Amino acid sequence: MKKLTTSVLAVVLTSSSLVMVNAQSRRDTTAKTKDIEGVVVTALGIKREKKSLGYSAQEVKGEVISNARQQNAVSALSGNVAGLQVTAPSTMGGSARITLRGISSVTGNNRPLIVIDGIPMDNSNYNSDSTQRGSGGRDYGDASADINPDDIASVTVLKGGPAAALYGSRGANGVILYTTKSASKGRTEITYSTGVTLESVYKMPKLQNLYGGGASDKFETVDINGRTYNIADYATDESWGPKYDPNLMYLPWYAFDPEYSSDYLKEVPWVAPKKDVKDFFRMGTTYTNNFSIAKSFNDLNVRLAYANSKAEGIVPNSNLQRNNLSINANAKLNDRLTAEAFANYTLTVGFNRPEQGYGDNSVSQKFFQWGQRQLDMSKLRDYKLSSGNQRSWNRTGWNDATPAYADNPYWVVNENVSNDRRSRLYGNAGLNYKITDKLQATGKVYLDTYSFYLDERVAIGSQAQPDFTLVNRNFQELNYEGRLQYNDSWFSDNVSVTAMAGINRRENRYFSNSGTTVGGMVIPNFYNLTNSVEQARATNHQERMRVNSMFGMASVGFRDILFLEGTARYDHFSTVKDPGFYPSLSGSFVFSQVLKQNWLSYGKLRAGWSRVSGAEGAYRLEDYADSRVPFNGIPRYSFPDIKNNENLKPEYRTTKEIGLETRFFRNRLGFDVTYYDILTTDLITPVQYDFSTGYSNGKYLNVGKMQNKGIEASLYVTPIKSDNFSWDLTWNFAKNDNRLLELDGSATSLLLGQAPFRARLEARVGERYGQIVGTDYVYDNKGNKVVGSDGAYLASDVKSLGSIIPDYNMGLRNTIRFKNFTLSALIDMQKGGKYFSTTHMWGMYSGMLEASAANGIRENGIVLPGVKKDGSVNTTVLDGLKYAQNHSNTVDAQNVFNADYIKLRDLTLTYKLPKKLFGEVFNSVEATAFARNLFVWNLDWDIDPEQASYGSGNVQGLEGGSLPSTRTFGVSLQFKF
């Protein structure tokens, strides 16, 4: 192996960041340690020797992200980092909720900052409030989806606290640092890789197959042309209709269009569909191609990369394309001056991302909540008449084709489509000047800007009013940064010193323009605001924010045994009155240097403390009235239902952490464990008050305390290691205990989100964050559920039904190498946490779900397990309809499920082709076969808990109509020239 000195030198020359490695070449005895620990990218891109860090910073190699061909560089981290929790639905391009060390802010941002090559990446999620609380909407994902996983060389996760304190308010939730690939000195490398992924439906609610649609178990009859026919109750979008009977003939919904002459007035038997819900979904496909050239000239290193991907989702007529182009260059201009630049352009184009939740265009709502079970997809497929009118199964009457509630699902996916397009540029440019051997100065500019266009369409002929809405968003962030660094060693190299001071100005600008048709549209299939029935409406919005900052750090090391580090940052915001000051202090003790035992390869004890704050959005200091469009020619204004507060100040987060890192037996065994305690005070919270204050959403206050305490642990084992065979095992575990300690003196709860009909998400004092709140069962003192005189479960008062936050998460990765084969498998597990399912609530109510027809309950009723009020065992037979419908208006706990899962998250097999097979043309060829989400175990109900959220904000766990989860399989090939 190379000595550290040289490898560090390479880093100096090729990285886009600055290196501060001190005293790296002095003692032979430390060489081993250095090899093991190496260098890690830390806050502000500073590369540090890992042993000197007094905080936890976990690294993930780029291959981990790219091998399983994840399309999202953020959700690919799931299970690979202790303390990092990802909730990512398998929906095409969907949002990935990511948190580090739990949730620290009640209503503020809880997501970590994402930094790529020093550029703070905007990771906005523009999903509507309605989308996030499961009330219907399309999931457009997070802006971080623009990162190309194949460009990533490595990832460092700074889990917050002292590790991220140099980022000030933005690092309060931790930081994920991506470092992109760059050219290495002296090497030329051309890489091409290509892959294909197939995606199929996996978990979805089980539906009943015994009864068809309607509200009555008898058909109505109607006389048409002198003949009497049975007709179904087309207008009722539920499945409490007659029991299937092949001898029972009726006129189906598609029997009334003369245009379809073979079906016209033709009776068919009342039976379960041959092509059912599962047949609606298709096999999804994703094609990816990556091409990169890295070339090194004398003093110039350049890497160019191009990547594209095209995904077709499981919902018909939906796709997502991404094109990335990036260039990375650094040049040594003279002995003292180096220049470097990085630029990435990404174009993400989505077409018809499926709507989820309880919405008009949500096919899941139609399939699992409100529908008729006898509907056959092969008939629904013909969704349109030649006149352009819709053929909906949900006819208002046999002689009235107007859809009563629901559009034909094929109409929905083919006619009511959406378009989105994000065009993004991010990059940096800078100079580094070595003033002396010990002092250097750096100036850099970082840019991240994008425009994001979105339109959504409701076609003429839909049940809902036709509509065309578009929005254009423009985002820009610029950071100007200057730094001075100083490295030295004193007292005959016994003491090493590193110091840095810098300034930063951040400028954020955001503006959006949107337009929408009013009162419907005139000409079919003409999507322009001029096609509005009434005058189209336009709105605009602008935001601006500036932060001026100063920061600095100093680190002192003693003989590679003891390290002490302090950092400080001062942020002055345009949005709040008081500036923020963020100090941190950390230290490490490398005890293996003192003990010097053979069995102990490495041992370090570390501790850190920091105090940082989260910032606040613009325009929160005064009360503003909403202006509304004029009514009857007179302007309208109204005050919103939340009160602002001019005395708002940033909320503070104090982190204490202590950790132990060890390696034993020549690094065959090792672990890294951290205990942390994060106390958030002065929480900025819209404290909710009684509605009769007039401010039903309360007032913004600095109140409350929230605590997160937890353990993160990683275990590394290499049971077998030889030239031809090795087995590596990595286990990540995190347990976070969250508690909201107090809100404003009198307030005990805060509404976070309201499910569309029943149950809501609250933060409640004394409890874990994110409580699902609703009615529970009534239990007797022996823990039995109590039923009323009608045999139905009694409902309690409204109370907490459990938190959305899991008890713990863990990931176990096994990697086995045998000759040219590498097999890697990640098992990802979550224990605890809850979600509320509106699908279960309405699916039972409307007789769609399997349980609403199981065990003959429709004929014989059901005796619910439980006791009567007098304590005797329940024997009362409850009507099956009543039992099922009670899911929507009695005990909400019936629709609350555990969010446990165990997943075979990914499985990859890589084969490195022997060189003799391809000769001199290629440097190397690798073939990979992979699968993701191959198996899921331990689900409480049919819906995968990761599918139960539709955004990356704080509103989670309110399932309102989810698409099925998927499993994917694929192969990829990589050629290096």
Added chain:
Amino acid sequence: MKKILIAVMTISSLVSVTNCRQDFQEINTNPNLTTTPTTYGLFNSATKELMDISRGSFSSARMALPWVQYSAQRNYTEEDRFQFREDVNQSLFRDYYRVALDFKKIIEFNTNPSTAAQNEVYGPKNNQIAVSRIFLSYIFHNLADTWGDIPYYSYGSKDPDFQALNLEGNITQPKFASQAKVYADILKELKEAAEMIDTSKPIFYKKSSFDGENIFSGSSSKLKRFANSLRLRVATRVKGVVPGAEQHISEAIASGVMQSNSDNVGVKYQDDSVLPAPQYSAFFISNRTDYSPSNTLIDFLKGELGEFGVDPRLQKYAAPIGTARNSIPQKTYTESTDLKKYKGMPYGIKSSQTASQRSSTSLFSYEVLRKDYTEIFMEYSEVCFLLSEANGWDETWYKKGVKASMDKWGVDEAKSTAFVNSLPAANKANVITQKYAALFMQPYEAWAELRRTGYPEHLLKVNGTYKLNTTGDYTFTALLGLTDVPSRLTYPTSLSSLNPDNYKAAQAAVGGDKLDTKLIWDKN
């Protein structure tokens, strides 16, 4: 030297960047919203919103509208059978206060020294305050009629029990004021508000391009008559229960109540698809046909139920069977004199029975579903019936009330005159039943009067049977174990966490937070 120069340059640029703070004020100035809205703009928004939140497809048509049997759902009938949705209950309660806040803001802009001068430009201070007090009274009497004891705000009273709408005073968990106090203060507020109106001046001044308001057409005399009429309504509701109510009745009448249909106060919606009426929105923007006129209403109007003959308002409330939905907003259908052409949706049936019943029922008429429908706060015909009651079930006012209602709905003069002339004699039952017929589409007032008086008697009772539109009878089985129409709504359950102590106190004070707990004026 060069090195030092660079170091100095770096440090000086550092200082210059961090010192640019003078722009912060400008940067944090909101370009999207205003802090100083006009009071006429607040008034225009609040009056419209008050209708939007209480007369919609859920706040009305799945609450009081079916409960007084003006409507019946064509599918999913649980709400008709009193199993209301808690989220609808909560929204109604919450939104009343939300709107009330905007009315209170009008008062604040007029009384706060820093904004008062600017607001004088929009309209006379006292008239602006008076109109806000009157609408606050309207909101609070609806709240009290619906839930009983409520958190209450009064412009003119410093009663320590009145704690609503006072976040500025740091009252985050307001007490619930007793019904007796609330009604007494509403009457006092209406009295004082009427007295402070300067009838020589408008409420808001006309602008060059638009009127200041159009509910009162600039007439503060009309506003004064509205205040007195509302006082008459509220005093009648609580007479014999709240001390002084009788005196308010005579004073209100003496001070001048509504005199004709031109004194009717309501919100006329726009004749377009931008801001059309709530019921139009429900049927033609949301495109749902969820409810129809109920069978008992139609049969009553046809003269088959109750003491009255064929009521010519039948054709104004309902469309004939077979009318195409889309012909209703343009009124391209024709009214029919054939009574068989009108049939209501059976009220109180089970969901499983709807499919067989809904196909041959009447939809609402053009007059109800028109885009520019006027949702009524209060109208002259109701005042006539109140005057009839105040004068010992007076015959003349009773007839005037029926005539005024028919005129408002556009009934042909000959038909309305004939109907009025054939009316049975005035008595409590007949006057209140005709008031019920006139209050059509104002379900919360009709529900209050049903509870206060027990009339009309022809409504289908819980466990009563009635004929189906096809053959046979059905029984109206109520849900939630109710044996009669709800006497009130239960408090929104979320108050249990938002205001636990006062919520518990109020639950006890009203006599149990139940649907069949009677309010103080519910004596029948």
